[in-house]
Amino acid sequence: MESVTHRMSAVVLTGTEQLAFQDRPAPRALPGQSVIKVLACGLCGTDRHIVHGEYPSRPPLILGHEFAGVVHEPSPDGDIPSGTLVSIDPNISCGSCHACTHGSTAFCPRRLALGVDLDGGLAELCIVPDTQMYPVDQQVDPVRLAFAEPLACCLRGTDLAGDLAGARVAVVGGGVMGQLTAQLARLGGASAVTMVTRQAERRRLAVDLGATSACAPGEGHLGAHDVVFECAGASGTLQVSVDLARAGGTVIVLGITPQDHTYPINPYDLVAREIRIQGSFLNPRTQRRAADLVAAGLLQLDPLATRIVTLAQASESLVQAPGPSDIKVIVRPG
Ligand SMILES: [Zn+2]
Ligand SMILES: [Zn+2]
Numbered sequence: 096m097e098s099v100t101h102r103m104s105a106v107v108l109t110g111t112e113q114l115a116f117q118d119r120p121a122p123r124a125l126p127g128q129s130v131i132k133v134l135a136c137g138l139c140g141t142d143r144h145i146v147h148g149e150y151p152s153r154p155p156l157i158l159g160h161e162f163a164g165v166v167h168e169p170s171p172d173g174d175i176p177s178g179t180l181v182s183i184d185p186n187i188s189c190g191s192c193h194a195c196t197h198g199s200t201a202f203c204p205r206r207l208a209l210g211v212d213l214d215g216g217l218a219e220l221c222i223v224p225d226t227q228m229y230p231v232d233q234q235v236d237p238v239r240l241a242f243a244e245p246l247a248c249c250l251r252g253t254d255l256a257g258d259l260a261g262a263r264v265a266v267v268g269g270g271v272m273g274q275l276t277a278q279l280a281r282l283g284g285a286s287a288v289t290m291v292t293r294q295a296e297r298r299r300l301a302v303d304l305g306a307t308s309a310c311a312p313g314e315g316h317l318g319a320h321d322v323v324f325e326c327a328g329a330s331g332t333l334q335v336s337v338d339l340a341r342a343g344g345t346v347i348v349l350g351i352t353p354q355d356h357t358y359p360i361n362p363y364d365l366v367a368r369e370i371r372i373q374g375s376f377l378n379p380r381t382q383r384r385a386a387d388l389v390a391a392g393l394l395q396l397d398p399l400a401t402r403i404v405t406l407a408q409a410s411e412s413l414v415q416a417p418g419p420s421d422i423k424v425i426v427r428p429g
Pocket of ligand 2: 192
């Protein structure tokens with residue numbers, strides 16, 4: 096008989112639309128890989144797309160890619176001691192291909208992600224390569240640290256936008272990516288940040304957290320924004336974003352839509368107004384900065400953690416469509 100400490104609970108995707116709360120063997124540390132005790136794991140739209148078979152994954156699989164925890168069993172050859180609080184970058188790239196050696200780790204053809212291709216953080220324990228762990232001060236609230244992964248993706252987006260000092264920015268979409276991006280734009284010195292979303296609750300939240308104004312899609316100052324961040328990932332929001340951009344402006348597309356969705360777009364308008372549409376994918380080399388930003392307390396994250404649930408309740412939260420007042424559900428396995 097295995098002792099109780101060698102088993103753990105986990106949320107396992109067993110097939111499309113099939114989630115199970117399972118008792119699993121606990122992982123053991125390996126050379127270069129430590130076992131993390133998960134303290135907090137965020138649920139996100141990507142998880143929901145995976146559950147519905149709209150985003151590629153490899154079941155059977157423990158979901159969860161936005162997590163933080165403490166080192167439970169360090170790798171035999173590692174230098175991060177037991178008990179260290181770590182933020183985890185779930186995207187593991189090979190480090191040796193052309194994309195990796197040219198700073199484009201998100202395009203690594205051998206990239207594997209915890210919670211997407213490999214077992215992730217919706218479990219009591221998770222095995223994580225030491226290269227993916229970023230130690231942070233012990234005092235940081237793990238719930239806040241669970242925001243580091245989406246924040247790292249937003250940092251990629253703001254990096255691609257360039258210098259935001261004095262810029263007039265619009266953010267389309269009031270979910271977690273939009274709320275984080277709006278805060279980053281303010282930190283980056285944007286002179287105006289307008290939150291554009293259908294839900295009045297999310298408009299109010301954005302203004303509470305520092306956006307200078309908020310409006311519904313189709314309203315506001317069309318053609319007046321230097322940079323527009325598309326963070327909704329819904330049909331039609333790309334056009335909403337293009338309409339908000341000024342001539343010569345940039346639209347950064349962060350929102351993830353189902354893989355087969357297409358948008359109608361007006362090419363004449365793109366040409367005549369020289370609109371730049373730029374995609375932003377994952378978090379290449381931004382996780383350290385994101386974890387440091389969380390640790391520095393420069394962002395308001397607590398109002399975004401709108402629901403804290405147990406591991407046993409996670410499956411239910413994954414299959415339910417989030418309501419307007421749900422920004423981020425955080426799972427606390429402990
Ligand atoms: Zn995510
Ligand atoms: Zn690579």
